[in-house]
Amino acid sequence: MCTELDGSRPLGRPPSRFRSERGEAAIAMTRLAAGPDPVPAILDRLARRSAAAALIGVDGTLLTVCPGRNPLDRRVLADAARVVPELHGRGTPAAVRGGAGTPTVHLVSLGDGAPDDRAGCDPDEGTEPAPWLAVVDPADPVPGDLLADAARLLGLCWRLERSESARRRVAAGDVRSREAVLHLLMVGDVAPARRIAAALRPHLPDLLRVCVVEYASRRRGEAAGQVARALGGRAWVVPCPVRSRHLIALVPAPDRAGPPDAREADALGRLVTGRVPGTRVGVSEPVPLHRTAAGYEQAFHALAVARNGPDGHCRFDRATExxxxxxxxxxxxxxxxxxxxxxxxxxxxxxxxxxxxxxxxxxxxxxxxxxxxxxxxxxxxxxxxxxxxxxxxxxxxxxxxxxxxxxxxxxxxxxxxxxxxxxxxxxxxxxxxxxxxxxxxxxxxxAGTARVDVPGGDDTRWVGLDRLLAAPALRLWARGQVAPLATGPTGATPVGLATVRAWLRAEARLPDTAAALGVSVSAVRKRLGRAEQALGRSLLRGPSARHELWLAVRILDAATGGDPVGGPAGSPGA
CATH class of the missing domain: 1.10.10 (Arc Repressor Mutant, subunit A)
Incomplete structure (x- = not known):
C-alpha cells in the first residue's frame, strides 16, 4: 500500500481518483507544452498549486521563478539553490528539503542523465546541463508521480527551446557567412570567397548569372527558401545586406562558347516568378566569378525594367562597354x-x-x-x-x-x-x-586628373578626362546611351532627355530638378520612371545609371560645343 513517505499517493485517496487527477493534470500540461512559451506556462500551472515554482541551474543560479498562491520568502529558494550543485554532482535525480515547520521544497532534475553529444562542439549551448525544477509547499500535496511527469515534460520543452535557439543561431551564422562570401565577391576577392564557401553548399561556379529578386510581403526567410527551392538548390541565395526586400541569387551559367543565350535568361526569370508569385526578377548576362559586382549592377538595372513590365522578369541587354x-x-x-x-x-x-x-x-x-x-x-x-x-x-x-x-x-x-x-x-x-x-x-x-589653369580666368578643366572621352567611338557610345530618351516631336526638345539633363545638373536632387523645370517633384519622379523604362536602367535607386548618363551627355556636349552638363568641382560646367 502506498503511503506519504514515498510521495506516490497521499494517504486516504482512492487509487481511481488519484489516477484520474494525474491523467487530467498530464493532459493539461501536454496542451501547454504544445502552445507558445511552454516552459513558463507549465511552471505557472505548477505555481498555482504551490507557493512557488522555479528553475535552478546546476551551478545554483535561479533561472526562472513563478510566484504561487501565497507570498514567498526568497531565502527558501536561495537555500534550495545552494544544494543543487551538490545534488547534481552526486547524480541524485530528486530530493525533498524542509519540513518540521519550514517550507517543503521538492527538487527534480530535468535532465535524463545521458551524455550530451554536443559537448565540445557548441561552447555556448552544448556544455550546459538541464536545470532543476523546484516546487515549494505543493498543495494537496502534489503527488510525486505528478512532479515526475511535469519534470519530464519540462525537460523535453526546455531541450526543444534550446535546440530551436541553436537552429536559429546556425541559420543566422549561415546567412552571415554567405553575406561575407558575397561581399568578398563584390570587391573582387575571389580566393578568400572560395575558401569560405568550401564549407558551404553549393560550390561557387566559375561562370554565373546574378539574379536580383524583389518580393512583396512575405518574410525574408520564407522568400529565400522558396527561391532556393525554385532554383533546385543549385544557386547561392543571399539576402541583400542593403535592401530588406531584395534577394541576390548566384546561378551557375552553362560554360559554352558563343554569345549568351537570351532564352536561358528568360527561362530563369520565368522559373522564379512562376514558383514564387508576387516577385520581380532582374537577370544579368553570364559573368565570371570575379565580375560578380558587374553582374549585380546588370541585374539591378534589369529589375528596374521588370518592376513595371508585364512578365515580372527582365534580362539585362548588353550595351558596348x-x-x-x-x-x-x-x-x-x-x-x-x-x-x-x-x-x-x-x-x-x-x-x-x-x-x-x-x-x-x-x-x-x-x-x-x-x-x-x-x-x-x-x-x-x-x-x-x-x-x-x-x-x-x-x-x-x-x-x-x-x-x-x-x-x-x-x-x-x-x-x-x-x-x-x-x-x-x-x-x-x-x-x-x-x-x-x-x-x-x-x-x-x-592622366590630366589635376586641374590646369586657363589663361585669363579662374576656370579650370580636367584636360586628361576630356581628351580620353574625345575618341570618335565614344561619341557613338554616347548617342546610343541617350537615344532611347530622344523621342520627342520633330524640332522639339525631347522631354526625357531634357528631364535627365536637368536632373544631372541638379546633382540628382528631385526638388532642385523640379524647380529648374517648373514642375512638381512627383512629375519629375514620374518622368524619370518613364526614362528608366526607356533606358532599361535604374536611375532613382542605386546602383544607378546616372554616372554613365553624365559621361554620355558630357561627351555629346563636348562634341557639339554646347554648355557642358557638369564637371569636376571648379570646371566650367560645375
Missing part, C-alpha cells in the same frame, strides 16, 4: 587617377588601407548613403573613409560629376584595382604620406 572602347589608354588613366589609393598604406594598422578604401568607394558609388549597411560599418566610419578618399583623390564625392569620374576609373580598372597595379606601388614615399609636387605633376601630365 567603355572598358572595351577605351582599351589600354583608359586603364592607364584609371590607374593614375586611383594611384593615391592603390599605393596608400595607412600610418596605423587599424586604419583602412588602399583596397579597403577602394571597396568603400565602390560601395558608395553603388549605394550612396546605404553603403554603411553594405560594408557593415558605422555611418561615422563611412564618413571618415569618404573624407580620406576626398583628400587622396581630390574628388568631391557628394557631386554627380566627381562620382562619375570615380565610377569610370573603377569601371575601367575593375578587379585589377589592387596595390600591385598602382604605378607608384614601389614609391619610396613613407606610408600614409601624400604625393608631393613632383609626384603630383607626373600624375597630372599622364
Amino acid at each position: 567603355l572598358r572595351v572602347l577605351l582599351g589600354a589608354d583608359g586603364q592607364e588613366w584609371a590607374r593614375t587617377l586611383l594611384a593615391p589609393c592603390l599605393s596608400y598604406r595607412p600610418a596605423r594598422r587599424i586604419d583602412p588601407d588602399g583596397p579597403e578604401l577602394l571597396a568603400t568607394l565602390g560601395s558608395w558609388l553603388a549605394f550612396d548613403g546605404a553603403a554603411h549597411r553594405h560594408l557593415r560599418i558605422h555611418r561615422n566610419t563611412l564618413a571618415a573613409r569618404l573624407a580620406v578618399l576626398r583628400d587622396r583623390l581630390d574628388l568631391d564625392l557628394s557631386r554627380v560629376s566627381d562620382q562619375s569620374v570615380a565610377w569610370l576609373a573603377m569601371h575601367l580598372l575593375g578587379p585589377a584595382a589592387t596595390p600591385a597595379d598602382g604605378p607608384d606601388s614601389a614609391s619610396p614615399h613613407p606610408p600614409g604620406a601624400d604625393l608631393g609636387e613632383s609626384g603630383g605633376a607626373g600624375r597630372d601630365q599622364r
Whole structure:
C-alpha cells in the first residue's frame, strides 16, 4: 500500500481518483507544452498549486521563478539553490528539503542523465546541463508521480527551446557567412570567397548569372527558401545586406562558347516568378566569378525594367562597354587617377588601407548613403573613409560629376584595382604620406586628373578626362546611351532627355530638378520612371545609371560645343 513517505499517493485517496487527477493534470500540461512559451506556462500551472515554482541551474543560479498562491520568502529558494550543485554532482535525480515547520521544497532534475553529444562542439549551448525544477509547499500535496511527469515534460520543452535557439543561431551564422562570401565577391576577392564557401553548399561556379529578386510581403526567410527551392538548390541565395526586400541569387551559367543565350535568361526569370508569385526578377548576362559586382549592377538595372513590365522578369541587354572602347589608354588613366589609393598604406594598422578604401568607394558609388549597411560599418566610419578618399583623390564625392569620374576609373580598372597595379606601388614615399609636387605633376601630365589653369580666368578643366572621352567611338557610345530618351516631336526638345539633363545638373536632387523645370517633384519622379523604362536602367535607386548618363551627355556636349552638363568641382560646367 502506498503511503506519504514515498510521495506516490497521499494517504486516504482512492487509487481511481488519484489516477484520474494525474491523467487530467498530464493532459493539461501536454496542451501547454504544445502552445507558445511552454516552459513558463507549465511552471505557472505548477505555481498555482504551490507557493512557488522555479528553475535552478546546476551551478545554483535561479533561472526562472513563478510566484504561487501565497507570498514567498526568497531565502527558501536561495537555500534550495545552494544544494543543487551538490545534488547534481552526486547524480541524485530528486530530493525533498524542509519540513518540521519550514517550507517543503521538492527538487527534480530535468535532465535524463545521458551524455550530451554536443559537448565540445557548441561552447555556448552544448556544455550546459538541464536545470532543476523546484516546487515549494505543493498543495494537496502534489503527488510525486505528478512532479515526475511535469519534470519530464519540462525537460523535453526546455531541450526543444534550446535546440530551436541553436537552429536559429546556425541559420543566422549561415546567412552571415554567405553575406561575407558575397561581399568578398563584390570587391573582387575571389580566393578568400572560395575558401569560405568550401564549407558551404553549393560550390561557387566559375561562370554565373546574378539574379536580383524583389518580393512583396512575405518574410525574408520564407522568400529565400522558396527561391532556393525554385532554383533546385543549385544557386547561392543571399539576402541583400542593403535592401530588406531584395534577394541576390548566384546561378551557375552553362560554360559554352558563343554569345549568351537570351532564352536561358528568360527561362530563369520565368522559373522564379512562376514558383514564387508576387516577385520581380532582374537577370544579368553570364559573368565570371570575379565580375560578380558587374553582374549585380546588370541585374539591378534589369529589375528596374521588370518592376513595371508585364512578365515580372527582365534580362539585362548588353550595351558596348567603355572598358572595351577605351582599351589600354583608359586603364592607364584609371590607374593614375586611383594611384593615391592603390599605393596608400595607412600610418596605423587599424586604419583602412588602399583596397579597403577602394571597396568603400565602390560601395558608395553603388549605394550612396546605404553603403554603411553594405560594408557593415558605422555611418561615422563611412564618413571618415569618404573624407580620406576626398583628400587622396581630390574628388568631391557628394557631386554627380566627381562620382562619375570615380565610377569610370573603377569601371575601367575593375578587379585589377589592387596595390600591385598602382604605378607608384614601389614609391619610396613613407606610408600614409601624400604625393608631393613632383609626384603630383607626373600624375597630372599622364592622366590630366589635376586641374590646369586657363589663361585669363579662374576656370579650370580636367584636360586628361576630356581628351580620353574625345575618341570618335565614344561619341557613338554616347548617342546610343541617350537615344532611347530622344523621342520627342520633330524640332522639339525631347522631354526625357531634357528631364535627365536637368536632373544631372541638379546633382540628382528631385526638388532642385523640379524647380529648374517648373514642375512638381512627383512629375519629375514620374518622368524619370518613364526614362528608366526607356533606358532599361535604374536611375532613382542605386546602383544607378546616372554616372554613365553624365559621361554620355558630357561627351555629346563636348562634341557639339554646347554648355557642358557638369564637371569636376571648379570646371566650367560645375
